[in-house]
Amino acid sequence: MTDANTTAFTNPSTFILLGIPGLEVAHVWISIPFCTMYVIAILGNFAILFIVKREPSLHGPMYYFLCMLAVTDLVLSTSTLPKILANFWFNSREIDFSACLTQMYFIHCFSEIESGIFAAMAFDRYVAICHPLRHSTILTNSLVLKIGLVILLRGSILTLAFPLLARQWPYCRTNIIPHTQCENMYVVRLACTDTRISSYYGLFVLSCRIGLDVSFIILSYIQILRAIFSLPTKDARLKTFGTCGSHVCVILAFYIPTLFASLTSRFGHNLPSYFQVFIANVYLLVPPMLNPVIYGVRTKQIRNRLLHLFTHKGSNVFSSGVGP
Secondary structure, eight states: OHHHHHHHTSSOSEEEEOOSTTOGGGHHHHHHHHHHHHHHHHHHHHHHHHHHHHOGGGOSHHHHHHHHHHHHHHHHHHTTHHHHHHHHHHOOOEEEHHHHHHHHHHHHHHHHHHHHHHHHHHHHHHHHHHSGGGHHHHSOHHHHHHHHHHHHHHHHHHTTHHHHHHHHSOOOSOSEESSSSOOHHHHHTTOSSOOHHHHHHHHHHHHIIIIIIHHHHHHHHHHHHHHHHTSSSHHHHHHHHHHHHHHHHHHHHHHHHHHHHHHHHHHOTTSOHHHHHHHHHHHHHHHHHHHHHHHHHHOHHHHHHHHHHHHHHHHHHHHHHHOO
16 A cells, blocks of 8 residues: 555656645635735836836946846746636646746746845945946946856756756655645655755755855945945935945845745744745745835836836827817
């Protein structure tokens, strides 16, 4: 009997995603804020891409990195939200084994890429504030492109081991994943072999993201704060620090839930499963929604272009309606 169960799940054709365990009856209600966040993320990030493309004055390093962030957020949210909503609305819980591993790769890959983009944006702010006269000569378009390629390659290569390791494990327990998506730790727990290498490698990737990227961001902002406090007037200090406000907000919105979700999935065994799954969804859904909102509200150039776009269209509609 044991052998039969073992062979049944050695290479499962599908996994079953339970959603948020313990809150199944509330899935329809939970889907409302999830769907709202997804719509805001899609519209907001496409708006950022559209505005930067249309306005030549925004063709600079800061806005190129912002476009990279927008594309990353679109991929990250689209790789998870449609399946989550299909589960909540239509009880579509099955996911193909290969599709599950693909989703796992996209989640971890683009989370890693997003972290790298935040580090690159911190470098941009450091050069702009500490070396303003050399900003255009240091951060050239070719250097921005090279930084983007390095971030993409790092994320793609570092996280490739997650699906490769998960594919080789034998699955003899069950094919039911108590989660809304194919998160690496939850898939690996279904394997009936020693999977400590996956856990250790996950901690290594997390240390690269939290350790290297966050350390680089902190060092950049130490230099930025030194430059700000050396300015002669309070107004100048506030104005200069204001240019970093958007970046600081999105960094906190990304790293705090990411760190909390990673720690609770590994060490929060006493926490309710629905709480762990909910936190994991927060770090995947909230940043893609907040990033374009924060940059749209706090970045004067983007806010002005967005307002001009709508007022200009409104004026055209009004003019065409009253014309002869």
